Amino acid sequence: DQQVKQNSPSLSVQEGRISILNCDYTNSMFDYFLWYKKYPAEGPTFLISISSIKDKNEDGRFTVFLNKSAKHLSLHIVPSQPGDSAVYFCAARYNFNKFYFGSGTKLNVKP
Amino acid sequence: DGGITQSPKYLFRKEGQNVTLSCEQNLNHDAMYWYRQDPGQGLRLIYYSQIVNDFQKGDIAEGYSVSREKKESFPLTVTSAQKNPTAFYLCASSIDWGTEAFFGQGTRLTVV
Numbered sequence: 001d002q003q004v005k006q007n008s009p010s011l012s013v014q015e016g017r018i019s020i021l022n023c024d025y026t027n028s029m030f031d032y033f034l035w036y037k038k039y040p041a042e043g044p045t046f047l048i049s050i051s052s053i054k055d056k057n058e059d060g061r062f063t064v065f066l067n068k069s070a071k072h073l074s075l076h077i078v079p080s081q082p083g084d085s086a087v088y089f090c091a092a093r094y095n096f097n098k099f100y101f102g103s104g105t106k107l108n109v110k111p
Numbered sequence: 112d113g114g115i116t117q118s119p120k121y122l123f124r125k126e127g128q129n130v131t132l133s134c135e136q137n138l139n140h141d142a143m144y145w146y147r148q149d150p151g152q153g154l155r156l157i158y159y160s161q162i163v164n165d166f167q168k169g170d171i172a173e174g175y176s177v178s179r180e181k182k183e184s185f186p187l188t189v190t191s192a193q194k195n196p197t198a199f200y201l202c203a204s205s206i207d208w209g210t211e212a213f214f215g216q217g218t219r220l221t222v223v
Contacts, residue, residue: 002152002153004153006153009151032209034211036214041120041216042216042217043115043117043201043203043213043214043215043216043217044154044201044214045213045214046211046212046213049211089153089154091154093209096208096209097159097161097208097209098156098159098169099156099212100153101146101153101154101155102153103151103152103153104153
């Protein structure tokens with residue numbers, strides 16, 4: 001039973017446009033959410049996070065939005081660049097000690 | 112350079128053999144984790160350790176064992192009891208419990 005779901009396995013976006021990656025979760029007790037980025041043959045790297053007490057966190061071109069009532073998390077990348085092409089995982093923390101990961105969305109940014 | 116090193120990158124083993132995956136970190140992190148990734152699925156937690164000489168089972172610990180004798184090292188043994196061991200294994204560490212993790216490059220294990 002997957003508690004964190006990324007329903008879009010892939011997304012293709014033109015360079016310069018906005019990329020929106022989505023993540024849904026089922027457990028209302030999750031208190032902290034993260035996005036990781038993974039290039040082929042490398043481990044995931046941390047990108048951005050948000051606490052459950054906030055609804056938005058921004059870091060440069062990356063913004064994460066949290067809608068707790070909908071149990072929905074999204075990552076916006078503006079403007080998208082070809083170097084952003086990677087697999088993006090969302091993760092949610094439970095009880096301060098366990099992280100649950102989505103299955104990932106492969107983003108392709110076309111030049 | 113600080114980081115997490117997993118070795119080897121690719122590993123092949125015959126069915127029925129135990130195999131140990133190495134994970135070393137020089138980040139001085141207290142917490143370490145092992146995850147497994149299968150196609151179309153998220154990372155699933157196998158074992159985690161908050162501190163030296165202590166570790167806890169994750170969601171899919173059956174058929175696996177770990178040790179944490181040193182802060183820097185958290186090896187994972189895939190035993191013959193693991194029904195479906197072929198997968199991509201990721202080791203991670205974090206400064207503190209419950210904070211964002213740093214991942215190694217992973218080990219792809221294939222059991223034939």
